[in-house]
Amino acid sequence: MPDITDLLFYGFAGLALLFGFLCVANPISRSPVTSAMFLVLTIVSLAGLFILLHAFFLAAIQVLVYAGAVMVLFLFVIMLLELKEEERRKFRKFTVGAGVIAVAVIAGLLLQAVFKAVPFGTGPTVLAEGLTQPLGRILFTQYLLPFELLSLLLLVAMVGAILLTKKELK
Amino acid sequence: MHASLNHYLVVSVLLFSLGLFGVLARRNLLIIYMGLELMLNAANLALVAFSRYNANLNGQVMVFFTITVAAAEVSVGLALIVALYRKRQTAHVEDLTSLKL
Numbered sequence: 001m002p003d004i005t006d007l008l009f010y011g012f013a014g015l016a017l018l019f020g021f022l023c024v025a026n027p028i029s030r031s032p033v034t035s036a037m038f039l040v041l042t043i044v045s046l047a048g049l050f051i052l053l054h055a056f057f058l059a060a061i062q063v064l065v066y067a068g069a070v071m072v073l074f075l076f077v078i079m080l081l082e083l084k085e086e087e088r089r090k091f092r093k094f095t096v097g098a099g100v101i102a103v104a105v106i107a108g109l110l111l112q113a114v115f116k117a118v119p120f121g122t123g124p125t126v127l128a129e130g131l132t133q134p135l136g137r138i139l140f141t142q143y144l145l146p147f148e149l150l151s152l153l154l155l156v157a158m159v160g161a162i163l164l165t166k167k168e169l170k
Numbered sequence: 171m172h173a174s175l176n177h178y179l180v181v182s183v184l185l186f187s188l189g190l191f192g193v194l195a196r197r198n199l200l201i202i203y204m205g206l207e208l209m210l211n212a213a214n215l216a217l218v219a220f221s222r223y224n225a226n227l228n229g230q231v232m233v234f235f236t237i238t239v240a241a242a243e244v245s246v247g248l249a250l251i252v253a254l255y256r257k258r259q260t261a262h263v264e265d266l267t268s269l270k271l
Contacts, residue, residue, distance in 0.1 A: 002172075009173035013181045020185050024192030024205050032200045039204050042185075046211055053178070053222040058233055062214075065237055070207070070244050077248045078200060081255050092197075099194035107187040114179045138227050139234065150238050157242035164249035 009052055016045035032078045036071060043067045057132040178219035186212035199251050199261040203244070210240050 023038035043066045050059035139147055185208060192205025214233045221229025255261055 006173050009177065013177070016181065017184055017188070020188045020208055023208065024188055024196065024201065032198060032204075035201050035204055039207065042208065043211065046215060049178070049181070049215060050218055052173075053218050055218050055222070055230055055233075058214075058218060058230055058237075061234065061237055065241055066207075066211075070241055073244060073248055074200065074204070077252060080252065081200075081261055095197075096195045099191050102194055103187045103191045106190060107183055110183040110186070111180065114176055114183060135227060135230055135234075139231060143231050143235075146235060150235060153239065153242050157245050161245045161249040164246070164253045 005052055009049070012045050012048040012052065016042050016049065019045060033075070036074050036078060039074075040067050040071050043071070054131075057135050175219055175223040179216055182212045182216040182219070185209075185215065197263050199254075199263060202263070203247060203251070207240065207244070210236065 019038045019041040023035050023042055026034055026038070043062060047059040047062040047067075050056075050062060189205045189208030189210075189212060192208060193202050196202055196205065214236055217229040217233050217236070221227060221233075251261055254266075258265065260266070
């Protein structure tokens with residue numbers, strides 16, 4: 001008898017894979033806006049999987065930063081660029097075929113690695129405390145230096161983005 | 171069948187493959203970028219699953235850092251695409267062949 005978390009796992013995993021497929025290879029629409037919307041849905045499904053893994057803080061971050069900030073940035077750029085003529089171009093058979101072969105090989109290798117690996121870990125009954133408090137504690141003690149460097153990285157990215165999108169580059 | 175670590179890893183592998191397919195087969199720079207985001211998310215899922223099944227928080231801290239770095243990367247990458255579009259009026263990789271001999 002499967003319990004509710006297993007059903008939720010299959011639901012969210014199926015939704016994430018379905019929306020991910022529709023994001024990169026939508027058979028109906030070739031428009032970047034449709035892809036962006038399906039990417040938002042994929043990200044939200046992944047946040048559901050994070051909740052099933054008891055990573056509540058990361059689920060919130062996933063929705064706020066990815067589905068909120070990053071995807072809005074994507075949509076702004078899509079609207080800015082007016083990519084209408086791109087929709088008409090056909091897929092090239094050669095690139096699609098080569099893509100399918102390369103992806104199948106890499107997916108096969110990774111799946112083999114997953115199934116051949118010696119099972120390790122303590123199993124789902126022992127919980128890593130994925131709640132916010134222990135995560136915050138470890139972030140501000142053991143990982144304090146990378147955390148501060150990250151703020152510097154964000155500053156550099158902001159300055160770089162502003163500089164790159166200025167009208168004339170000197 | 172209970173959802174085990176392997177289940178999460180298989181979902182992660184499949185999602186990574188979808189992202190890789192998007193990067194290889196699509197010709198629109200923005201959609202290639204979305205494929206990259208999909209691959210990053212698949213790696214995040216694997217890290218969170220490892221973190222949970224080993225009772226260890228380091229994986230979650232790694233995902234926190236990955237999400238932040240991805241946000242920085244997206245802002246710079248999209249700025250590059252906008253700058254490129256200003257110069258060439260295209261965001262299609264087959265039109266960007268000036269390095270070709």
